[in-house]
Structure formats: C-alpha cells, structure tokens
Amino acid sequence: MAMLTLMYGEKIVKEVAVGRRPIGIGRAPDNELPVDNPAVSNYHAKIYAEAGKLVVEDLNSLNGTFVNDLRIERAALHDGDQIHVGKHHIKVDTSGVLPQDMDQTRKATEMGGIDSTMVLDTKERRDLLQQASAFGEQGQFGSGRLRMATLAVLSGKTDKKEYILSNKLTVIGKSEMATIQLKGWLTPAVAAQISKRDDGYYIGMGDKTPLVNGTKIGGPHRLNDGDLVEICGVRLNFLFRE
Amino acid sequence: MRVVCGGSSDVGRVRANNEDAYRIVDELRLYVLSDGMGGEAHGEVASAIAVQTVAEHCAELVHAEPGSARKANGKSAADTGANGESGERAMMLASAVRLANKKIFWSAEKNAAQKGMGATLTAAWIDGRKLTLAHVGDSRVYLLRGGDLHQLTSDHSLVAEQVRRGIITPAEAEKSDMQSVLLRALGAQLEVEVETGEQGLMARDVLLLCSDGLTRMVGDVEIAGALQAEGDPQKAAENLVALANENGGADNVTAIVLRLDEEKKNWLSWFWGGANKNGK
Numbered sequence: 001m002a003m004l005t006l007m008y009g010e011k012i013v014k015e016v017a018v019g020r021r022p023i024g025i026g027r028a029p030d031n032e033l034p035v036d037n038p039a040v041s042n043y044h045a046k047i048y049a050e051a052g053k054l055v056v057e058d059l060n061s062l063n064g065t066f067v068n069d070l071r072i073e074r075a076a077l078h079d080g081d082q083i084h085v086g087k088h089h090i091k092v093d094t095s096g097v098l099p100q101d102m103d104q105t106r107k108a109t110e111m112g113g114i115d116s117t118m119v120l121d122t123k124e125r126r127d128l129l130q131q132a133s134a135f136g137e138q139g140q141f142g143s144g145r146l147r148m149a150t151l152a153v154l155s156g157k158t159d160k161k162e163y164i165l166s167n168k169l170t171v172i173g174k175s176e177m178a179t180i181q182l183k184g185w186l187t188p189a190v191a192a193q194i195s196k197r198d199d200g201y202y203i204g205m206g207d208k209t210p211l212v213n214g215t216k217i218g219g220p221h222r223l224n225d226g227d228l229v230e231i232c233g234v235r236l237n238f239l240f241r242e
Numbered sequence: 243m244r245v246v247c248g249g250s251s252d253v254g255r256v257r258a259n260n261e262d263a264y265r266i267v268d269e270l271r272l273y274v275l276s277d278g279m280g281g282e283a284h285g286e287v288a289s290a291i292a293v294q295t296v297a298e299h300c301a302e303l304v305h306a307e308p309g310s311a312r313k314a315n316g317k318s319a320a321d322t323g324a325n326g327e328s329g330e331r332a333m334m335l336a337s338a339v340r341l342a343n344k345k346i347f348w349s350a351e352k353n354a355a356q357k358g359m360g361a362t363l364t365a366a367w368i369d370g371r372k373l374t375l376a377h378v379g380d381s382r383v384y385l386l387r388g389g390d391l392h393q394l395t396s397d398h399s400l401v402a403e404q405v406r407r408g409i410i411t412p413a414e415a416e417k418s419d420m421q422s423v424l425l426r427a428l429g430a431q432l433e434v435e436v437e438t439g440e441q442g443l444m445a446r447d448v449l450l451l452c453s454d455g456l457t458r459m460v461g462d463v464e465i466a467g468a469l470q471a472e473g474d475p476q477k478a479a480e481n482l483v484a485l486a487n488e489n490g491g492a493d494n495v496t497a498i499v500l501r502l503d504e505e506k507k508n509w510l511s512w513f514w515g516g517a518n519k520n521g522k
Binding site: 050055075190193195204206 | 277279360371385387388390392393394395396397400402404405406407408409410411412414415418419420422423424425426427430439440441442443444454
C-alpha cells in the first residue's frame with residue numbers, strides 16, 4: 001500500500017494510505033489530507049492510483065502544486081517524491097504495493113496471458129481514460145488536449161505569419177513539401193523538422209541546426225510553450241493556443 | 243517519384259502461428275499491414291480479411307473513378323503539393339478500413355469459434371509526392387529522413403493514450419505490462435474510428451510499415467541503423483525481421499520497407515545524391 005505523509009517542516013501532521021478512493025488535499029476539512037494554511041486552496045490537489053501508478057493532480061489551485069520543486073498540473077509519482085503545497089509537503093512512499101485500481105483490465109490481460117493483445121470495449125475504455133476526470137473535474141484536462149501547437153513568425157521571410165502544426169511531421173525549409181516555406185539561395189530543402197510525438201513536439205535538425213532559446217540543439221529537442229526557435233535567419237515563436 | 247519496395251513476415255521465436263499479414267499492391271502503390279488477434283488460428287483469419295478487403299476495395303474505388311485511376315501509376319499527380327486539397331485518397335482508405343472492420347465483425351458474429359477475433363490495420367498509399375495513411379491499432383508507419391526516424395502514426399493503445407495525457411512518460415510506457423491493451427481494433431465493434439493522415443514525401447525518404455512484434459523488440463535507433471545500412475528494401479525488411487528474432491522474437495513480426503527516389507536520374511542527381519550523403 002502506498003503511503004502519503006503530510007509534513008510541516010520536520011513535523012508529521014498526518015499519514016494516509018492510498019486506497020481505491022482519491023486522496024484530497026486542501027484547506028476544506030473534508031479532505032483526506034487537510035492543510036490548514038491560507039496559501040492552500042480549499043480543494044487544492046488530489047492523489048490517486050491509475051494504471052498501476054500513483055498520480056497527483058492539481059485542482060486549479062491558486063498557488064500551485066509542486067513535485068520535487070517543479071510546478072505540475074498532473075504528474076506520476078515515484079517512491080521518495082516530495083509534493084509541496086503551501087508551506088506543507090507530502091512524502092510519497094510507494095515501497096508497498098499499489099492497489100489494483102484497474103481490476104477489470106488486469107483480469108482480462110491475465111486471462112489472455114500478458115503477451116496477447118486485447119481490445120477494450122468502449123465502456124471499459126471510457127472508464128479507464130476518464131478515471132481522473134470522473135472525480136468531479138470533468139473536462140479539466142480534456143480542454144488541455146484541444147490545444148493547438150502553432151509557430152508564429154517573429155522575423156524573417158516566410159510564406160505565412162503563423163503556422164498550425166497539425167501534421168505529424170512539419171518541414172521547415174525551401175522544399176515545396178515544406179509547411180514552413182523559407183526563401184534564400186543558400187537555404188536547404190529541409191532546414192529542420194518538427195515531429196509530433198505522443199508526449200509533445202520535438203524539433204530536429206535538417207541540413208541546419210536550429211537554435212532553441214538561443215542554444216543550438218544537440219538532437220531532437222522537445223519544444224515548450226513560448227520557446228523561441230531560430231533557423232536560417234527566421235525567428236519563430238512556439239506557442240500552444242486554445 | 244520512384245518507389246522500390248520489399249516486405250517480410252515471420253512467426254517469431256515464441257508463437258505457434260503467424261497472425262500478421264501484409265499486402266503490397268505495386269500498381270496502386272498501396273501497402274497494407276495487419277496484426278491479427280484472437281484464439282486458435284482466428285487472428286490469422288482476421289488479419290487476412292483485413293488486408294484483402296482494403297486492397298480490393300481501394301482497387302475497386304480507383305478503377306470506378308476514371309479521374310483517379312490515372313493517378314494509379316503515380317506519374318500524372320507527381321507534383322501534387324504536400325498541402326494540396328484532395329483528401330480523396332484518405333476517404334477511400336478510411337472507407338476500405340471500415341468495410342474490413344465490418345467483415346471481421348460479422349464473420350465473428352456468425353462463427354462462434356471466432357468470437358473475440360480482431361486485427362490492427364495500417365495502410366500507406368503513395369500518390370506522386372503525397373503519402374496517405376490510415377490506421378487502427380498499434381501497427382506503425384515510420385519515416386526515415388536525413389538519418390532521423392519519425393513515427394507517422396499514433397498508437398491506439400492504452401499506454402500511448404496515457405503518454406498523450408501526461409500520466410506516464412514514454413519510457414514508462416515501454417516498460418508497462420499494459421502495452422498489449424488496444425483502444426481500437428478492427429472487428430471489436432460494428433463501427434470503428436479510422437485515423438487518417440497525409441504527409442509530403444521527398445526523394446531519398448524511406449518508409450517502414452511494421453507490426454508491434456518489431457517495435458517491441460527493436461529500438462528506434464536500431465531500426466534507423468538497419469534501414470540506413472541496407473539499400474535494398476527487400477533485404478532491409480528481412481534484416482529487420484531477423485533483428486527482432488535475435489532480440490527474442492516474442493511476437494510475430496512483419497516489416498514493409500519502401501524507398502523513394504526521383505523518377506529521372508541524370509548525372510547531376512547522382513552527383514547531388516552523393517554529395518548530400520557525404521555532407522552529413
């Protein structure tokens with residue numbers, strides 16, 4: 001069983017085990033881990049098991065939830081992680097076994113042997129994927145998925161002022177196949193390419209090495225919201241838009 | 243664009259039968275791959291129905307419309323831009339895949355023994371410089387360009403969806419014991435959502451269609467290396483299958499490799515081709 005220990009400085013405030021129900025963190029007294037601090041929202045964050053993982057999700061709190069000092073909206077937790085909310089922190093201990101939160105799938109997987117492929121029917125699929133939002137935050141991260149990645153042209157000659165990165169692979173260069181058409185005698189057909197992967201957008205080298213926030217990339221580089229990309233004299237701003 | 247192609251499929255080192263199937267339709271430049279599932283030999287039935295239906299249905303659609311039939315040889319449409327309108331091929335492919343889904347579903351409904359059979363499907367259709375893709379499940383299409391391997395399809399699997407939602411990292415997905423759980427497959431339900439996509443192609447691009455028996459056994463770097471090391475697509479496909487088997491061959495493994503080149507080769511293009519390779 002995974003254990004969560006709410007601490008204030010060196011003092012242990014409360015300890016809870018993660019079961020089937022999500023563990024709420026916040027100023028409201030009905031939270032499993034109530035935190036009495038004005039910097040903490042009423043329903044600040046929650047922790048639950050999903051797909052054999054422990055997940056922490058910020059509930060749009062005012063001052064944010066931090067895992068190992070990084071602000072998160074949603075993150076998988078690992079043994080020894082520290083979650084900070086306000087002046088309190090929560091120690092994560094997953095040395096015990098996580099609850100089997102997906103009995104249905106596991107059973108089915110075991111039935112067919114772990115190696116054999118299986119398909120989830122629509123209901124199971126919905127249950128699994130919406131497990132997180134089922135606890136009241138409907139659509140919270142649904143809205144996040146509708147974000148479009150765009151490149152806005154800050155300076156330099158291009159055929160458009162803004163591009164939506166809808167393809168799996170976006171080519172920047174002189175090639176007629178390029179989505180972002182560059183001009184100029186010495187511009188290569190493929191100056192750089194942006195690849196859309198499951199976990200985000202990655203810019204890679206073509207015949208040129210692009211700069212991201214002023215630094216040359218050393219290999220496929222994941223783009224973050226607001227990154228500045230420079231290639232062949234063109235400056236582009238990578239932005240997510242709703 | 244000139245397309246040279248090769249394919250290879252193997253039962254692997256662990257399984258008793260090969261439930262993968264593939265079809266190369268040279269005259270249409272259509273390439274179809276399917277990974278079947280289901281007990282006994284029924285996965286084979288499902289994947290065979292899948293590739294057969296898609297290949298036949300696309301051929302019928304192309305020949306039914308004289309306007310598109312001429313494109314079948316790939317010449318007249320050679321210079322359709324990557325961002326051209328069309329989408330016609332994507333619609334044809336999607337309708338073929340939906341038909342395959344229905345056929346598998348009804349076959350399983352009629353034969354109690356086939357209950358639960360299903361298949362993934364991945365199809366690539368080249369028209370001039372445009373590649374149209376359609377897929378359901380976790381068989382993938384990769385593009386090797388300039389030494390980098392890009393995955394052009396998103397798996398319809400539970401772990402891939404969890405990565406897209408930020409619940410787990412790609413590294414965690416690779417180790418997950420839920421990798422075999424698909425969110426979509428042919429034959430599971432009467433209706434299926436088909437994902438389609440289009441991509442512009444360039445000379446010297448290499449495309450790979452493969453079943454998860456390859457990608458679970460061989461990493462991206464090894465795949466990219468194998469594709470670069472062997473110029474003959476048939477041998478490259480065989481090498482990839484051999485690599486999967488060397489690494490354990492836990493599942494059936496299938497690979498289709500396509501190499502693209504400019505139609506006309508003169509001394510200058512040879513020169514540029516050579517120069518580019520050395521310049522990298």
